[in-house]
Amino acid sequence: MGRRGGQRCRRSSRANLTSTSTSTSTSTGQRGGKRRRPPPPANSFVSIAADLGNHGLIMVLFETPSGFAIFYFDGISLYEPDAMEVIWRKDFQVFKDKSDAINHDSGLNNQLTNMLLKWYQPGQKLAVGKIEYKIVIEANLGISCLFDEPVMELMRGLNYLMHSVVPEEKSKLAEEHCLQTSQGLKMLLHRYGFDIKPELVNDCIIVTACNLYDSDCCLKNQFKSLRLASHFLQDVSSINSQDWDILKLATALKMVCYPEDDILFGNPDEMFSTDELSKLVADAHKYEDSGIIKGAILRLYNLVVYLLNCKAKYQRRLASFVKEAKESYEAEQVVRERGSLRTDAFEADIQEVGVQMVAG
Numbered sequence: 001m002g003r004r005g006g007q008r009c010r011r012s013s014r015a016n017l018t019s020t021s022t023s024t025s026t027s028t029g030q031r032g033g034k035r036r037r038p039p040p041p042a043n044s045f046v047s048i049a050a051d052l053g054n055h056g057l058i059m060v061l062f063e064t065p066s067g068f069a070i071f072y073f074d075g076i077s078l079y080e081p082d083a084m085e086v087i088w089r090k091d092f093q094v095f096k097d098k099s100d101a102i103n104h105d106s107g108l109n110n111q112l113t114n115m116l117l118k119w120y121q122p123g124q125k126l127a128v129g130k131i132e133y134k135i136v137i138e139a140n141l142g143i144s145c146l147f148d149e150p151v152m153e154l155m156r157g158l159n160y161l162m163h164s165v166v167p168e169e170k171s172k173l174a175e176e177h178c179l180q181t182s183q184g185l186k187m188l189l190h191r192y193g194f195d196i197k198p199e200l201v202n203d204c205i206i207v208t209a210c211n212l213y214d215s216d217c218c219l220k221n222q223f224k225s226l227r228l229a230s231h232f233l234q235d236v237s238s239i240n241s242q243d244w245d246i247l248k249l250a251t252a253l254k255m256v257c258y259p260e261d262d263i264l265f266g267n268p269d270e271m272f273s274t275d276e277l278s279k280l281v282a283d284a285h286k287y288e289d290s291g292i293i294k295g296a297i298l299r300l301y302n303l304v305v306y307l308l309n310c311k312a313k314y315q316r317r318l319a320s321f322v323k324e325a326k327e328s329y330e331a332e333q334v335v336r337e338r339g340s341l342r343t344d345a346f347e348a349d350i351q352e353v354g355v356q357m358v359a360g
Contacts, residue, residue, distance in 0.1 A: 058125045058146065060087065061116070061133065062158050065171035067094040068101070068112060070119050073127065073154070075146075087158075090119050092166050102133060107140040116141065129155040160185065160206050188213055192318065200325040208321055212314035219246055219307050226250055226300055232292045237283045239276055246304055248272070252280055254301040257294040259284040265305045 052058055058075035061068060070091040093115055095101045101112040108116075120126070120143060127146045128134050134145040162169060188209050189196060196205070223246045230249060233239040233256070241249055248271050251263060259281070268277060 052125050057121075058127055059116075059119060059121075060127045060154065060158075061129070061137075062155065062166075063098070063129055064092075064162060064166055064169045066169060067092060067098070068115065069093075069166050070115060071158075071165075072119075075125060075127075087165070089165055091115060092168055094168075102136055104132065104136060107136055113141065116143065127151045127154065157185065160201065161203065164203055164207070185209070189322075192315065194318065194322050196322055196325065197329075200322075200329050202321070202325060204321045205318065205325065208314055208318045212311060212318060215307050215311040215314060219304065219311070222246065222300055222304055222307070223249075226253065226304075229253055229292060229297060229300075232256075232287065232290055236286050236290050237279045239279055247308060250301045250304040252276075253292075253297045255280045256284045256287045257292060257297045264302075265308055 052075045056075045058073050060071040060073050062071060069089065072088045072090055093111065095111065100106070100109055102108050116126070116137070124143075125146050126137065126143050128137065129147075129152070131147055134147045137143050137145050158165060185201070185206065189201075189205075192209070192212060226246065226249050230241045230244075230253075233241050233252060237256075239252070241252065244252070247266055251266060251268060251271060254261065254263070255268065268280075272280065
């Protein structure tokens with residue numbers, strides 16, 4: 001994975017992996033002799049959990065250059081569109097010869113067998129990154145394996161974060177693995193206005209993009225809570241707030257609950273129309289007996305302001321990391337081109353000298 005850029009980034013203790021996979025299953029499972037049943041619809045959480053077993057908690061066998069790692073993973077989110085996934089690292093072991101650890105001829109060696117059985121729970125599914133692993137593990141251990149496009153999306157995300165989730169791994173991925181850009185990561189960066197080559201993506205860009213996405217997810221959740229209180233604006237002040245964004249709604253509720261307090265984020269004069277603003281100010285006293293829970297509104301407002309500040313911070317940081325990665329890459333390209341020109345000129349001089357010697 002590319003590591004261009006000198007800025008340092010924080011890595012969270014958990015691994016956040018973006019996935020925009022749908023619930024459509026590929027037909028790759030046919031090569032194992034059986035056609036894999038497609039997963040249930042993405043919105044049927046109960047059905048997904050039932051299909052996966054073990055309440056949806058699956059195991060993940062992740063291959064690194066020098067060994068294998070075991071993760072537990074919320075398998076339901078594999079089939080959720082636009083999901084942020086959280087994984088828990090359970091084990092990592094170095095294998096002297098990975099080709100001996102698992103293959104068609106000899107099956108699994110004792111080390112990998114013991115590693116899998118140590119963490120396997122009855123009825124649990126195991127996600128694997130190769131169809132060959134699915135065939136061998138199912139045949140030798142009887143563990144039902146998952147291998148489809150959502151699983152491959154997960155593996156691509158793990159490859160990007162390999163040195164974060166498996167810090168013991170010192171080797172680098174082969175270039176072809178680095179260039180297998182996660183579709184979820186592509187779409188996530190695109191959503192925030194960044195178009196960057198796969199080879200330029202580094203840990204700092206990934207982690208910051210995930211933090212930015214986390215902020216958006218949290219804001220979305222708080223918006224649902226604020227929506228529950230929005231009817232007070234209609235009931236008391238006849239203000240329709242259905243089309244408002246989260247900051248406008250949070251600010252309006254804060255103003256009618258705490259009219260004397262300062263507004264911490266944004267300018268009300270720019271947020272509201274003249275009519276809306278005059279009603280919010282004039283009707284503030286009417287909310288005293290409306291039944292609105294002021295303390296809850298204040299907590300929600302402060303949380304929204306905090307999350308918006310976090311989002312702005314991560315957007316600036318992501319822009320900086322992307323810019324730095326591009327500048328570093330362009331500088332490297334200039335150096336390479338100059339080196340190539342010098343080499344070409346040197347070879348031309350050698351050829352000319354050779355011609356002169358022959359002519360002489």
